[in-house]
Amino acid sequence: MEGLWNWGFVWQTLPILLEGVVVTIQISVLSYLLALVLGLVLALLRRNPRFWISRPTGEIVEFIRSTPLLVQIFFIFYVGPQFGVTIHPWVAGILALGIHYGTYTSEVYRAGLEGVIKGQWEAAIALNLSKYHTYRDIVLPQAIPPIIPTLGNYLIGIFKETPLLSVITIAELLTRAKDVASDHFRFTEPYIMVGVIFLVLSIPASYFVNWSERRFKRGYGRK
Amino acid sequence: MEFFYSIFDGVALESVLSPLLKGTSVELLVPLLKGTVVTIWITLFGSIAMTVTGIAIGLMKLSAFWPVRYIAIGYIEFFRGTSLIVQMFIWFFVLPTFGLEMPAFIVGVLAVGMNVGGYFAEVVRSAVQSVPKGQYEASIALNLPNASRMRRIILPQAIRLMLPPWGNLLIELLKGTAIVSLITLHDLTFEATSLNNANFQTLQNLGTALLLYYILGRFVIIPIVRALERRFNRGISRSAA
Amino acid sequence: MELMVRFEKVTKRYGSLVVLDALDLDVAPNEKVSIIGPSGSGKTTVLRMLMTLERIDDGVIYVDGEPLTHMPKNGTMAPASEKYLRKVRGKIGMVFQHFNLFPHMSAVKNCMEGPIRVLGLKRDEAYSRAEDLLGMVGLADKKNHYPAQLSGGQQQRVAIARALAMRPKVMLFDEVTSALDPEVIGEVLEVIRALSREHHLTMLMVTHQMGFAKEFSDRVCFFYEGKIAEQGPPDQLFGAPKNERTQQFLSAVLDAG
Numbered sequence: 001m002e003g004l005w006n007w008g009f010v011w012q013t014l015p016i017l018l019e020g021v022v023v024t025i026q027i028s029v030l031s032y033l034l035a036l037v038l039g040l041v042l043a044l045l046r047r048n049p050r051f052w053i054s055r056p057t058g059e060i061v062e063f064i065r066s067t068p069l070l071v072q073i074f075f076i077f078y079v080g081p082q083f084g085v086t087i088h089p090w091v092a093g094i095l096a097l098g099i100h101y102g103t104y105t106s107e108v109y110r111a112g113l114e115g116v117i118k119g120q121w122e123a124a125i126a127l128n129l130s131k132y133h134t135y136r137d138i139v140l141p142q143a144i145p146p147i148i149p150t151l152g153n154y155l156i157g158i159f160k161e162t163p164l165l166s167v168i169t170i171a172e173l174l175t176r177a178k179d180v181a182s183d184h185f186r187f188t189e190p191y192i193m194v195g196v197i198f199l200v201l202s203i204p205a206s207y208f209v210n211w212s213e214r215r216f217k218r219g220y221g222r223k
Numbered sequence: 224m225e226f227f228y229s230i231f232d233g234v235a236l237e238s239v240l241s242p243l244l245k246g247t248s249v250e251l252l253v254p255l256l257k258g259t260v261v262t263i264w265i266t267l268f269g270s271i272a273m274t275v276t277g278i279a280i281g282l283m284k285l286s287a288f289w290p291v292r293y294i295a296i297g298y299i300e301f302f303r304g305t306s307l308i309v310q311m312f313i314w315f316f317v318l319p320t321f322g323l324e325m326p327a328f329i330v331g332v333l334a335v336g337m338n339v340g341g342y343f344a345e346v347v348r349s350a351v352q353s354v355p356k357g358q359y360e361a362s363i364a365l366n367l368p369n370a371s372r373m374r375r376i377i378l379p380q381a382i383r384l385m386l387p388p389w390g391n392l393l394i395e396l397l398k399g400t401a402i403v404s405l406i407t408l409h410d411l412t413f414e415a416t417s418l419n420n421a422n423f424q425t426l427q428n429l430g431t432a433l434l435l436y437y438i439l440g441r442f443v444i445i446p447i448v449r450a451l452e453r454r455f456n457r458g459i460s461r462s463a464a
Numbered sequence: 465m466e467l468m469v470r471f472e473k474v475t476k477r478y479g480s481l482v483v484l485d486a487l488d489l490d491v492a493p494n495e496k497v498s499i500i501g502p503s504g505s506g507k508t509t510v511l512r513m514l515m516t517l518e519r520i521d522d523g524v525i526y527v528d529g530e531p532l533t534h535m536p537k538n539g540t541m542a543p544a545s546e547k548y549l550r551k552v553r554g555k556i557g558m559v560f561q562h563f564n565l566f567p568h569m570s571a572v573k574n575c576m577e578g579p580i581r582v583l584g585l586k587r588d589e590a591y592s593r594a595e596d597l598l599g600m601v602g603l604a605d606k607k608n609h610y611p612a613q614l615s616g617g618q619q620q621r622v623a624i625a626r627a628l629a630m631r632p633k634v635m636l637f638d639e640v641t642s643a644l645d646p647e648v649i650g651e652v653l654e655v656i657r658a659l660s661r662e663h664h665l666t667m668l669m670v671t672h673q674m675g676f677a678k679e680f681s682d683r684v685c686f687f688y689e690g691k692i693a694e695q696g697p698p699d700q701l702f703g704a705p706k707n708e709r710t711q712q713f714l715s716a717v718l719d720a721g
Binding site: 117119120122123125126127128129130131133137138141142 | 515516517546550553554556557558560562564565566567568577578581582626627630
């Protein structure tokens with residue numbers, strides 16, 4: 001193929017890449033759900049009064065947070081086979097992204113929980129509410145709304161990092177671009193298109209999150 | 224050129240460690256530590272790139288001259304709107320076709336540096352804007368020229384504010400260097416995955432690699448940043464303005 | 465006559481600071497006790513420990529004949545577990561200085577939460593109880609309002625209704641008017657006054673409202689540095705204080721007007 005930029009190649013490649021986008025979105029959503037649930041669990045564990053629960057959890061969270069996601073992806077994908085268990089690439093990818101981002105969301109949940117006024121906890125004790133009901137009815141409904149925008153940002157973060165999963169054969173956007181590029185011995189259009197697709201999807205999403213953050217702060221009526 | 228780059232790979236370290244550790248249970252440390260040398264160099268140069276671009280773009284975003292400001296905004300949107308791996312692939316595979324061919328090492332350093340630099344630019348902008356207005360006014364009252372005012376009054380105070388996020392971004396930089404393993408650089412991740420493809424001892428190989436990254440972050444980078452924070456907070460009382 | 469509340473050599477420390485110093489305090493059923501004193505004297509801590517918001521360092525607290533802070537275990541007394549606390553805590557209710565209403569629930573929902581979740585009442589039973597109590601504190605027409613839509617005095621009255629919905633035997637009032645604008649203090653005190661007259665309730669109140677304390681209490685306790693410096697019927701304590709510190713405190717308070 002000749003030339004610096006071949007528009008024909010672009011239109012030819014686009015449908016293949018869009019198929020990859022679908023996979024990217026599916027994986028992002030599934031990983032994000034795992035991250036949301038895991039984050040809350042980790043945040044609650046770190047608040048546990050028994051230090052032999054909260055300290056190890058804290059150390060593990062720090063460890064995962066401060067080490068490269070790429071290495072964690074390889075780890076989860078290949079550690080199973082080492083012990084005789086095969087893991088489907090999607091499972092490995094979703095686990096890796098979900099756990100890694102679960103450590104990020106756990107920090108956000110912790111901030112949200114810290115933001116609930118101490119008096120609310122005390123009123124719940126005064127009414128003799130169980131821990132379960134204290135969290136479910138009183139604390140979480142106050143802790144979560146303010147952190148929703150930040151949590152939303154992490155969905156965008158996961159979405160942008162899914163190309164890392166190309167190293168474990170998941171057929172997301174970057175993998176397809178790599179395949180097209182190696183089939184035609186031409187990298188320029190596929191990779192630039194990947195960049196453009198990410199920009200087109202993530203920039204409006206970020207603006208939406210920022211806009212909703214401003215709206216949230218205004219409309220909730222927090223003192 | 225070859226010799227120049229040989230400073231930055233871990234071959235020297237490997238030749239020292241290999242006879243010592245070969246045959247022992249920690250034999251895997253030889254290739255991993257060799258890769259760690261490369262990771263450290265990339266992190267070092269990358270942090271310089273990050274700091275320089277961050278300050279440049281951050282200050283550009285504060286410019287009164289709108290073309291400059293828009294360039295900065297475009298830079299930040301691009302580098303934050305796409306992920307490091309996409310950027311690195313574009314620098315490594317696409318730029319050569321436009322005539323810009325660089326050694327992988329330079330590509331790696333610039334890619335991580337400019338990526339994290341995009342985030343640092345926001346930190347810089349925010350820190351400079353957080354310096355109390357009174358400082359600007361006082362330096363105007365003392366009739367200090369513009370550049371001098373920036374350099375001697377505003378920046379030192381902004382630096383104090385920038386340091387903790389800068390430290391966090393250094394950790395992000397360190398994590399980001401793992402991606403250079405995908406553009407043929409023999410860093411820690413590359414050595415770990417190569418080793419793993421040979422003997423499939425994932426738990427040991429990749430587990431140790433993760434530990435090494437953790438050690439670099441928590442026991443090397445963080446203490447350095449803390450020391451810098453202490454130095455820059457010298458003489459500043461807690462109460463203050 | 466069985467005591468409703470008994471503090472037996474209760475000590476509370478914050479680090480090296482002793483907030484309650486081997487305190488002995490007995491309260492009879494249906495007795496109305498006011499607790500006054502300078503800040504830091506430990507008076508709020510007394511209420512907070514009774515409501516199990518703070519852990520005890522030494523001594524025992526009994527409520528309605530049963531230990532509160534300790535539980536019987538293998539023949540001796542061990543510090544109470546969370547499970548045990550939940551069994552005995554229900555006898556006590558508390559109203560806070562800063563109301564602590566649940567902002568995401570309406571007034572009636574605030575009052576229903578405890579009865580439904582803890583007492584096991586059905587939704588409509590809890591609703592009618594909440595309605596009645598809100599009516600009793602004069603806020604029947606505001607039952608569907610949210611705390612943000614209520615004045616401080618109204619919020620505090622909802623807080624009282626919320627605490628009463630749990631049918632406690634002991635009601636604690638922790639400086640409940642200190643955060644209120646002067647013009648609404650009266651409506652809250654009126655509710656408390658009615659409560660003390662019409663209901664069989666043991667009441668402990670930490671307050672700076674000396675006039676109200678004098679009128680409402682059976683007994684007034686003056687706290688100083690973690691101990692009761694002086695206590696007695698209001699006429700006696702306010703009229704002819706025996707302790708020097710009591711005199712100093714009362715004259716300082718009266719000066720402030």
